[in-house]
Structures are given as structure tokens and as C-alpha cells.
Amino acid sequence: MSARLSVLAAAFCLSAIVPSAAQGLAPNGGEWRHGISIFGDLKYPADFDHFDYVDPNAPKGGELRLVPSEAYLNQGFLSFDTLNVFVLKGSGAHGMRLNFDTLMTRAWDEPDAMYGLAAEAAAIAPDRMSVAFRLRDNVTFHDGSIATADDVVFTFNLLKEEGHPHVTTAIRDVVSATAVDERTVLYTFEGELVRDLPFTVAELPVLSKAFYSANDFAASTLEPPLGSGPYQVSDVKQGRSVTHRLNTDYWGQDLPVNRGRFNFESVRFEYFRDRTAGFEAFKSGEYEFREEFTSRFWATKYDFPAITDGRVIKLTTTDNRPSGTQGWFLNTRRAHLSDPLVRQALGHAFDFEWTNRQHFHDLYKRTQSYFENSEMKATGTPDAAELALLEPFRGQIPDSVFGEAFVPPVSNGTGLDRRQLKAARELLAQAGWEVRDGVLKNADGEVFTLEFLSDTPTFERVLQPLIKNLEVLGIDAKIRMVDAAQFEERLKDFDFDIITRRFSMRETPGVELRAFMGSEAAAQEGSRNLAGISNPAVDALIDKVTSATSRDELVTAARALDRVLRAGHYWIPQWYKAEHNLAVWDKFAMPATKPKYHRGVIRLWWVDPEKEAALNQ
Numbered sequence: 001m002s003a004r005l006s007v008l009a010a011a012f013c014l015s016a017i018v019p020s021a022a023q024g025l026a027p028n029g030g031e032w033r034h035g036i037s038i039f040g041d042l043k044y045p046a047d048f049d050h051f052d053y054v055d056p057n058a059p060k061g062g063e064l065r066l067v068p069s070e071a072y073l074n075q076g077f078l079s080f081d082t083l084n085v086f087v088l089k090g091s092g093a094h095g096m097r098l099n100f101d102t103l104m105t106r107a108w109d110e111p112d113a114m115y116g117l118a119a120e121a122a123a124i125a126p127d128r129m130s131v132a133f134r135l136r137d138n139v140t141f142h143d144g145s146i147a148t149a150d151d152v153v154f155t156f157n158l159l160k161e162e163g164h165p166h167v168t169t170a171i172r173d174v175v176s177a178t179a180v181d182e183r184t185v186l187y188t189f190e191g192e193l194v195r196d197l198p199f200t201v202a203e204l205p206v207l208s209k210a211f212y213s214a215n216d217f218a219a220s221t222l223e224p225p226l227g228s229g230p231y232q233v234s235d236v237k238q239g240r241s242v243t244h245r246l247n248t249d250y251w252g253q254d255l256p257v258n259r260g261r262f263n264f265e266s267v268r269f270e271y272f273r274d275r276t277a278g279f280e281a282f283k284s285g286e287y288e289f290r291e292e293f294t295s296r297f298w299a300t301k302y303d304f305p306a307i308t309d310g311r312v313i314k315l316t317t318t319d320n321r322p323s324g325t326q327g328w329f330l331n332t333r334r335a336h337l338s339d340p341l342v343r344q345a346l347g348h349a350f351d352f353e354w355t356n357r358q359h360f361h362d363l364y365k366r367t368q369s370y371f372e373n374s375e376m377k378a379t380g381t382p383d384a385a386e387l388a389l390l391e392p393f394r395g396q397i398p399d400s401v402f403g404e405a406f407v408p409p410v411s412n413g414t415g416l417d418r419r420q421l422k423a424a425r426e427l428l429a430q431a432g433w434e435v436r437d438g439v440l441k442n443a444d445g446e447v448f449t450l451e452f453l454s455d456t457p458t459f460e461r462v463l464q465p466l467i468k469n470l471e472v473l474g475i476d477a478k479i480r481m482v483d484a485a486q487f488e489e490r491l492k493d494f495d496f497d498i499i500t501r502r503f504s505m506r507e508t509p510g511v512e513l514r515a516f517m518g519s520e521a522a523a524q525e526g527s528r529n530l531a532g533i534s535n536p537a538v539d540a541l542i543d544k545v546t547s548a549t550s551r552d553e554l555v556t557a558a559r560a561l562d563r564v565l566r567a568g569h570y571w572i573p574q575w576y577k578a579e580h581n582l583a584v585w586d587k588f589a590m591p592a593t594k595p596k597y598h599r600g601v602i603r604l605w606w607v608d609p610e611k612e613a614a615l616n617q
Contacts (some may be wrong), residue, residue: 025123026123026125026132026134026184026186027132028124028125028131028186029126030123030124030125030132031123032121032122032123032134033046033123034115034116034120034121035113035114035115035116036113036114036122036198036199037113037114038111038112038195039112039508039550039551042110042113042115043110043113044107044113048256049259050256050259050260051107051108051256051257051259051260053108053109053591053594053595053600053604054260054591055591055592055604055606056259057260058260058589058591058606059263059606059607059609060263060264060265060606061263061264061265061606061607061609062264062265062587062606062609062612063264063265063267063607064264064266064267064288064289064588064601064602064605065268065270065286065288066268066287066288066601066602067269067270067282067287067290068094068271069291069293071094072092072094072096073092073164073166074088074092074526075094076091076092076484076488077484078272078273078274078455078484079091079239079271079484079485080092080093080094080238080239080242080271081220081222081238081485082220082221083221083222083223083224083233083242084217084219084220084221084225085097085164086159086163086205087163087164087217087218088164088165088526089218089220090220091485091488093236093242093269094269095269095602096233097205097229098230098231098244098262098267099224099225099227099232099233100205100207100227100228100229101117101118101139101206101227101228101229101252102117102118102202102205102206103116103119103122103133103135103152103201103204103206104116104117104118104119104122104133104202105257108595108596108597108598108600109596109597110597111507111508112199112506112508114199116255116257117255117257117258118228118252119133119134119135119136120135120136121134122134122198122202128189128194128195129188129189129190129194130188131186131187131189131197131198131201131202132180132184132185133152133184133185133187133202134183134184135147135148135185136183138251139228139251139252140251141208141211141227142227143208145210147206147208147228148179148183149179149181149182149184149185150179150209151207151208151209152179152185152206153177153178153179153185154207154209154212155204155207155209156171156174156177156201157177158207158212159204160174162218165515165524165526165527166512166515166526166527167204169514169518169521169524170512171197171201171204173189173190173191173194173197174187174189174197174200175188175189176188177201187201193511193543193546193547195510195547195548196511196546197511200511205227206228208226208227208228211225211226222236222238224236228251229247229250230247230250230252230253230258230261230262231244231246231247231262231267232244232245232247239271240271241268241269241271242269243266243267243268243269244266244267244268245265246262246265260591260604261604262603263604263605263606263607264605267602268287270286270287274456274457274458275294275297275456275458276457276458278290279297279301282583285306285585288584288587288588289582289584289585289588289601290582290583290584291580291582292581293581295359295364296360296361298314298363298581299360299361299363300361302314302583311585311615312583312584313586314581314582314583315580315581315584316579316580316581317579317582317599318578318579318580318594319373319577319578319579319580319599320578320596321373321374321504321597321598322371322373322376322504322506322507323367323505323576323578324502324503324504324505324576325367325372325501325505325516325571325573326500326502326503326574327367327500327501327502327571327573327574328350328499328571328572329498329499329500329501329531329570329571330343330346330498330569330570330572331494331497331498331499332532332533332534332570333494333522333532334497336442336446336448336449337497337498339431340568341427341428341431342427342431342433343568343569343570344427344569345427345428345431345473346424346450346470346572347408347569347572348420348423348427349420349421349424349469349470349473350408350466350469351411351413351414351416351417351420351469352366352408352410352574353411353412353413354413354415354465355462356575357413358415359461360575364576364577365575365576365577366574366575367573367575367576368405368407368408368573369405369562369566370505370561371558371559371562372576373576373578374507375555376505376509376554376555376558376562377559377562378405378560381402381403381404382401382402382560385552385556386559386560386563387402389541389560390402390563390564392540393537393540396536396537397535397537397564398568401564401567406563406567406569408572408573409423416468416469416472421469421472421473424473428440435473435474438474439474439476440473440474440475440476441474447476448474448476449478449497450470450475450476450477450478450498451477451478451479451480452467452477452478452479452497452498452499452500453480453482453487453490453491453495453496453497453498454480454481454482454487454499454500455481455482455483455484455486455487459500460479467479491530492526493525494525494532499530500574503516507597509545509554510545510546511546513542513546515527515528515529516528517529517531517533517538517542517570518538518539518542519533519535519536519538519539531570531571533565533570535564535568537564538561538564541560541561541564542561544557544561545557545558545561580599582601586611587607587608587611587612587615588605588606588608588611589605589607589608589611590605590606591604
């Protein structure tokens with residue numbers, strides 16, 4: 001039900017340089033290579049022609065109209081008021097990353113590999129404390145000016161000083177960026193957690209020094225920025241739609257990493273006041289692509305005339321990525337939610353089995369792990385390798401961490417499982433909360449209240465049964481509905497008790513974990529650490545994940561981290577499905593092979609002229 005959130009840090013995948021054709025030594029003593037990967041060999045050689053999951057002969061043209069389904073940095077889903085997505089202020093428009101190139105770009109059929117985009121080569125120093133990038137000589141901004149190493153250095157300094165907190169956290173241990181010459185940039189690092197940093201900086205946008213020296217980088221603005229990417233903003237209707245048009249003079253259109261990509265002449269994001277209004281607009285053809293996150297809609301609402309006559313088709317594709325951390329996040333900054341016993345008790349009030357049957361048509365599975373749908377999910381008891389990481393924290397973390405990994409309770413499916421509610425009452429009593437005069441109170445007579453913050457009525461049908469169970473426990477629970485702008489502001493200020501969110505996890509998680517669950521982010525305005533997790537064991541295990549030198553080490557550290565997080569009861573986990581439910585007006589074509597780790601629609605699909613003509617008859 002909740003759209004997949006995807007932040008800048010969630011795209012970082014940092015690594016060791018892997019052998020390819022020798023290209024000499026960089027200023028830091030590293031060897032120039034065409035690609036970087038974390039733990040293994042690169043799939044594509046230096047002379048590769050295109051990625052295997054694209055159609056290099058895909059035609060260009062036509063329009064893709066869609067609603068937002070993934071968020072980046074300051075973006076919301078129901079509206080926007082700025083085209084600036086690199087700062088905290090405002091609610092950013094979608095698709096803005098299409099306007100900006102990065103030094104390297106991800107291969108979607110490898111778990112953690114990147115290849116040269118604006119940079120033709122990269123080199124990590126032998127001591128891994130720096131990385132150099134050699135820019136191509138034909139990278140141009142949309143005004144025709146050449147992008148140089150000075151622009152890259154300027155971008156880094158600007159983002160580090162004024163960028164969105166997610167970005168500043170990710171590049172915290174990058175000491176400096178230096179222009180060695182017009183085409184060579186050298187980044188230097190500090191500390192021990194440097195494994196991810198080469199890819200972190202490789203994924204930063206390349207901004208124009210001239211443009212942002214003359215324009216306020218931190219401002220909320222609807223004036224299109226100057227970028228160097230394949231698309232440019234061509235039309236803006238504040239809060240309603242933003243259109244990106246393909247740049248026919250795009251400097252990088254013939255690169256191997258871009259061949260067969262960016263096929264739509266224009267991409268337009270439409271915004272609607274809520275999901276129901278958005279669905280009705282899709283039915284009438286106001287936009288043509290929709291990923292359905294509401295199971296009830298998917299099971300019961302796709303029976304309108306355009307479905308019946310074949311103009312709209314339903315597609316289900318496999319999602320091999322970790323499913324993410326969808327759930328109700330409990331704000332531990334609130335005094336009454338600071339006790340893990342209280343948080344565990346609240347989890348007993350959610351009857352997933354009843355909800356899945358009554359509302360989701362049994363289309364979902366219960367989320368148990370922060371790394372669900374991946375090998376990083378902890379199961380059973382810790383093995384010897386996990387115990388070696390956990391033992392130093394014995395006495396500082398719950399004893400349950402050393403037993404079976406916590407899994408949410410399974411109800412009898414009635415919607416009012418008295419056994420589960422009894423368990424909740426016992427936990428609340430242990431935490432000092434008792435029902436007096438029909439109301440749950442602590443020793444000071446304070447009433448237990450719980451406010452669910454939301455910006456869409458769609459979730460009410462799921463929340464109301466949960467609220468009913470909470471009321472049985474004596475909790476004064478209610479839904480606080482606010483508009484999209486207020487929702488984003490309260491989210492950034494952590495002004496909520498409990499909130500629904502979903503955060504994606506990468507196939508090779510790294511420094512972005514600090515933003516999701518690190519102690520520093522807990523106090524940082526606008527961070528994704530919604531629960532306010534501030535736990536030395538969590539911080540140390542994040543460090544183990546980000547410093548792992550092999551896949552086995554990473555998996556072990558992630559499982560240990562998963563155990564500690566689940567024992568902390570920082571959220572009430574919801575549900576997941578390892579697939580994408582897509583509905584499209586039948587005018588599109590797509591490559592024969594879907595990339596393993598991405599949906600790929602905006603960058604890989606194209607308009608089939610014959611289908612579009614038939615659709616318009």
C-alpha cells in the first residue's frame with residue numbers, strides 16, 4: 001500500500017575497483033578502471049556496447065504520463081512546490097534527477113556495480129583513502145557550457161555545506177574534493193568506514209558552478225535548473241504536474257551506459273489530492289502508467305471498461321530487491337513511546353492475518369525483518385559469526401537478541417484476538433501502565449494517547465481496526481489527517497507519535513543505514529531515522545556492515561544488526577510482496593529482459609507507434 005521510498009543514500013553502493021583493461025595510474029596511485037564493484041568482478045568489460053537488459057534499437061518518441069511512486073530526498077507524493085530536490089526545504093517535484101548526470105551510473109543486473117557516465121574512468125588509491133575520477137571531454141550542460149573538474153568540486157562543497165541532510169550524512173567522511181586538472185577530480189577520505197565513499201561521490205549530481213554562483217542553491221524555486229542530463233524541465237503546473245522533455249542534443253546519448261535508455265520524448269508526473277482521485281484519473285486516461293500499491297484496488301477495482309476491452313493491461317513482474325522496511329514507525333522521542341515494552345505491546349494490537357484476508361485479499365506476506373526478501377534477514381538463533389559481533393554488547397542489548405530472531409505474533413485471524421490483547425496488557429503493566437476508569441494511565445495519572453499522522457484517507461480502513469484494538473487496551477488512539485505540505489513539515493520535524501513509511505534497502509547496504517537508524521541522524525532534522533533510534537550497538541553494527549570486505553561479512557553483520565533492531569521494537573512491521581503490480585494503457589513496449597534489481601520503466605520502456613495508433617482509434 002505504501003509507495004516505495006527511495007532516497008539518494010539508498011542508491012549508494014560503494015566498492016573496490018575490479019580489474020579491466022589497464023589504463024595507467026591516477027594521481028592517487030590507483031589504477032584507472034572503467035567500472036567499480038564492491039565484492040566481485042564486473043560483468044561488463046571496458047569495451048561493452050550496452051547493458052544486456054536494454055533494447056539498443058528502441059525508438060525515441062512519445063510521452064509517458066505517470067504518478068509519483070518513489071521519493072527522493074525532499075519529495076512527497078501528493079504535491080510539490082519546488083524544483084529543488086537537493087535541499088531539505090520544500091516538497092520537491094519528481095523526475096528532477098533526469099535533468100542531472102552523475103560521474104558513474106548503476107548496472108541494474110549486478111548487485112553493486114557502476115560504470116562511467118560523466119567520468120570515463122575511476123581509480124581508488126591502494127590505501128583506499130581516496131578516489132579519482134577522469135571526466136570525459138565532451139560533458140556539457142544544457143546551455144552548451146563544458147562541465148569540468150571545477151564544477152564537480154563546486155558541487156561537492158555546495159552539497160556538503162547546504163545539501164539535504166541525507167546527502168551531508170553520506171559524505172560526512174569525505175574530507176575534500178580537489179581539481180587536479182581540468183578533467184581530473186580527487187576525493188580524499190578520513191576514518192575507517194571508507195568502503196562506500198567512492199560510490200557515494202560517484203552518485204552525486206554534477207552541478208554548474210556558473211549557474212549556482214548566480215542563483216541561490218538553497219532556494220525553493222519553480223525556475224528550471226541548469227543540468228547536464230538527458231531531460232530538461234519543459235512545463236510546470238505547481239502542485240499539479242511537471243513535464244521533462246528529452247534533450248535531443250544530450251551529450252551522453254551514445255554512451256554504452258545510455259544506449260537503449262531514455263526513450264520517451266517527454267515524461268510527465270501528475271499529482272492528485274489522494275490515491276482514489278489518482279485512480280479515477282488513470283481510469284479515464286489522464287495518465288498511462290500506474291504501479292498499484294493498494295491490494296484492494298488491484299483485486300477488485302481493475303474491472304473498468306478500458307480493462308475489459310483491452311486498452312489497459314495488468315502486468316505483474318518480480319521484484320528481487322530487499323522489500324524494505326514498511327511499517328508504523330514509533331517515535332521514541334516521545335516519552336510514552338520510549339519504553340521497548342510499550343512498543344512491543346502496541347505490536348500485539350495489529351491483527352495482520354485478519355487484515356490480509358479482509359482488506360488485502362491475501363496478496364501480502366507479513367514483514368518480519370528490516371532486510372526482508374533478502375539473504376540479510378536474520379532467522380532462527382545467531383550462528384557463531386553473528387555471536388562474535390553480538391557478544392561485546394551482552395548486557396547492553398536485550399537478552400532476546402541471543403535467542404530466536406523476533407517475529408511478529410500470529411493472530412487467530414478474528415480481528416480481536418484476546419490472547420494477543422492479553423499479552424499486550426501484560427507488557428504495558430510491566431512498563432507501568434494500567435487501566436483505571438477504562439483508560440490506560442501511568443503512575444502519574446497521565447493518559448496514554450496515540451496519534452497516527454497521515455496525509456491520505458486510503459489507510460483509514462487498515463487503521464480503524466488497529467485503533468479499535470488499541471481502545472480495548474485503554475489507549476486514546478486517533479488519526480490526524482493533514483494536507484501534503486503539513487505532513488512533510490511534521491515529518492521533517494518529527495512531530496508525530498506514529499507514522500507509516502517504507503524505506504528501500506539496497507542489495508549491498510552501506511552508509512545510508514546511518515540515515516535510517518544511526519544515532520546522529522536521530523537528532524538531525526529531516527532525517528529518515530523516524531523512530532529516533534539511538535543505540536550504540538546499532539551504530540557499531542552499522543559500522544560492521546559498511547566496513548565489510550566480503551559478501552559473507554556483510555550478510556553476517558546485517559543479520560546481527562537485524563536482530564538488535566527487531567528486539568528494539570522500533571516499528572510495527574506491516575507487509576510486503578516480492579513483485580510489482582503494474583497497470584498500463586497499452587501503448588508501451590519494453591526490453592525482453594527485465595533488469596533484476598530495478599523496475600526500469602522510465603529509463604528502459606518506449607512508446608510503440610502501432611500500439612499508440614490503435615489505442616487512439
